[in-house]
Amino acid sequence: MTTTLLNADKIRLDGRKLDELRPVKIDVGVIKNADGSALIEFGKNKIIAAVYGPKEVHPRHLTKPDRAIVKCRYHMTPFSTDTRKNPSFSRREIEISKVIRQALEPAIILEDYPRSSIEVYMEVLQSDGGSRCAALSAASVALADAGINMRDLVAGCAAGKIGGEIVLDIDDTEDKEGEADMPTAIMPSLGLVTLFQLDGKLSESEFQKTFEFAIKGCMKVYQIQREALMNKYFGQSEPMQESTE
Amino acid sequence: MSAVRKAVVVGTLRKSQMKEQLEKGKRLDGRDLLQQRKLSIETGVIEKASGSARVRLGDTEIVAGAKVEMGRPFPDTPDQGLLIVTAEVLPIASAYAEPGPPNEEAIELARVSDRGIRESEMLDFSKLVIKKGEHVYSVFVDVAVLNDDGGLFDAASYAIVSALSTAKRPNATLAEDGSLTVLDETSDLEVKTLPVATTFAKIDGKIVFDPNTEEQSMMDARLTLVTDSEGKFVAGQKGGSGVFTFEEIRELARTSAERGIEIRKAIRDTIENGSQKT
C-alpha cells in the first residue's frame, strides 16, 4: 500500500523529491477590515488568516490585568474537503485551534497589551495535508502585518515517513497512506520549537531524522514568509540585507 | 483559561521555592527531576465494561472503560473495526472542573489518547470485522478523570492500555441471510503492543517528568511522547505557551523511550496479576 507513494527513484506521487516542499505562496493584507491578514497557498491548501486586535476582551471576566489573551480559531469551510465537512466546530478543529494558539503565544509580547485580546482567525478554504502548519504560518504573517510586537515569526512545516522514507511536507494522500506525520513549528531566528505533534510510527533514529527535516522545512517556509512581508512593505526591487555584525 | 491554571493560583513564593529546589535537582514534592509519582493500576474495576482499569498516579485518579459492541463500519473503511475515544474531566475531579460538554483540554486528552492507540496499531482493526461493509466491532474507550492532580495524558494512557489489554469482545455468528446473532460467549480483544505516554514539563529552564497540577501551573511548556513496545514513537504533543529548544526535543525522545520500558513492565505485570503498585 505504502510502496505506491514513492517510485523506484524515490520520487513522490506529485513529482517531489524526498526533501522537497510543495509550492508555497503567501499574500499579505488580503482582508481589508482586519488589522492584519495573509493568504497562504501551500500545495492545495488555501487558507486565510486574519488578526483583529488588540481589542477589548469579551466576555470581560477573561481579561488579564497584566497581559493580552490570544483567541485562536482554526476552521474549515464546508467546501474545503473532498466530502462536505459539517460546518460546526469539530473536536479536531478545537484541538488544532489550541495547539496553534500555544504555538503563536510564545512569539507575541503579550505583556505589551494588558487587558486586551488578540484574535486570530484561520479559515481553511481548501484543505490539503499539513493545513495546521500552513494556517499557523499564515497567522504569524498576519500578526506581523497587524504590527503586533513579536519576538519572532512562527514558521510551520510537517515532516513524516512514507514508503519507508523520511520526507518533508506531507500532503493529503501521503498523510492518509503514510506511516508518520510530525507537524512542527519554530521561531526561526531564535531556534525554538513552539508546536510539535506526532502521529505514526517512528524508531528513535527516524524520530531524530524526521525532526531534522521538519526544522529544515520550517526554515524554508520562513524564507517565503519573509519575502512576502518584505515585498508587501518594501517592494520587490530592494534586496534584503542581513544584520551587520 | 485552562482549568489547570485556574486550579492553582501559585504564589510567587511557591514559584521561587520551586526554582530553589530545581537548582538542587529536586522538586517541591521531594521528587527528583525525572522521577515519576507512585503509580498503581488495577484492572477489571467495572464489571459492566468489556475491559476497565483504574490508575492512580500520585493523587491523580482515572478510570478507563472499554466497551466492545457491534457496529457498522465507516463507508470509507468497510473492512475495519471502529475506535472511538472520549475523555471527560468529571466535575468531582477538582474545584475548577465544571459540568458540561468537554472543554478543549478534555478534547485534547481524548485525541492524544486516540492517536496513541490508533497509530501504535495496538488493535488490529482488520480483525475486528464480522462482515465487510456490514458488521464490525466498535471499540469505545471512555476515560473519566476522578481526581485531577496533573499528568492526565500519562495516567489516561496507562488506564486505556490496561483496559484494552484485559478487554473481551462478544462472539457473534452470521446467519445465511446475513442476520447477526451475538452470543453470550466472549473472546479476548487481542492487543499487539502497549503504547505508553510520558509527559515532561519545562519549568524555569529545567525538565521534569510527570508534572503534577502545581507544576503544570508553573510550567512554560509540556511535551508528551508515546512509545510502543518496540520503543517506537507513535504519538507526540507539545502543550503550553512556552517553547522547547531543538536539543531538548531530541533529548526528551531518548528519555521518553527509556521511561516507557519501565512503565510498560508495570502495566504488563498488572495485566497478568490484576493489580500492580510501583
Place this chain on the structure above:
Amino acid sequence: MVKTQEKVLPGTKLASIEEFEGGQGTYTRDDSVRALLLGRAQYDIKARKVTIQPVKTRSMIPSQGDSVTGTVEVAHSSMLSLRIQSVNGKDSAAGFTGLLLLGGQRGRGKRPIIGKYSDVIRATVVSNRNGIIQLALKGKDDGVLLAICSSCGSKVSRHGTRIKCSFCGLLEERGLSPDFAA
C-alpha cells in the same frame, strides 16, 4: 549620527548588547538586541542605540495624548464610562472602554453634569496605565458632540451652554464641545 537602513522583521538580530542599546521597537534576549516589528532599523551611532521605525503605524490601544470619541455606556455622578469608537479621527473597532472622571469638587455644591447615557463625547487620553484608559476633557474641542433628550429621547438643540429638547422642551446641562451637533 543616525544610520537608517536594514529592513527587518520581528526577531531579526539588530546588534549584540555590547554594541548597541535597544530602543523603541526592540527587545533584548540573551546577548542580542532584536526587532519586535516589521520596519527599518535605525542605528544611532553616537548614542549607541538602535530603534525600529515601524512600517505600519496605526493607533492600537489608545495612549496618552490621543483624542478619542466614544459613547457613554455607564454614567455615574463621579465618572462616565465611554465605549471608544474612534482614535485620533480614525474609526476603531477594538471597543476599548475609557473612564472619564468627573471628580475634583466633592462636597462643594453640585457637580456639573458633563454627559449622560448615550451621549457621544470627545475626550483626551491622559493615561493608560495598567491598561485602564483614563480620559479628561483637556482638548479645546473636547466635550459632548451628540446628545438626545434624557427624558423623551427626542432631538435636542444648543441653548446657550445647555441643550433644549425639541419635543418636550426640557433644558439640560451638558459639557458641550464647540463641535456639538445641534
